[in-house]
Amino acid sequence: MPEYRIGSAADIPEGGKLVVACGAHEIGVFRFGGALYAWHNSCAHRQGPVCQGRLFRRVIEPVAEDGTVRTLAFAEDALHIVCPWHGYEFDVRTGAHPGNPTLRLRPAEIRTDDENVYVSV
Secondary structure: OOEEEEEEHHHOOOOOEEEEEEOOEEEEEEEEOOEEEEEEOOOOOOOOOHHHOEEEEEEEOOEOOOOOEOOOEEEEEEEEEEOOOOOOEEEOOOOEOOOOOOOEOOEOEEEEOOOEEEEEO
């Protein structure tokens, strides 16, 4: 499996991404919670350029003790990639769609050394 140096770890800020060409593949590299995650830039729904989509915290509905819902909020522990074609969302850490865990992004192998980030595809 070919390995590509995609840049410095400092090039990817917390909550940010870098989409790079690795041979014939496009890979999105994301940083969340201090960790790096790499996914092929192909949505599990209709193969759109998912890694070029926006990043949002997962939307939650806090339920009060009386069972009412008054607002929406954003989860601090989950970041989603939103595909620009049809709005499908995927967890940056797992690649799974939150409503249908059988829909998943295809992972790319990622590693770092002292300063550099490498992806294998």
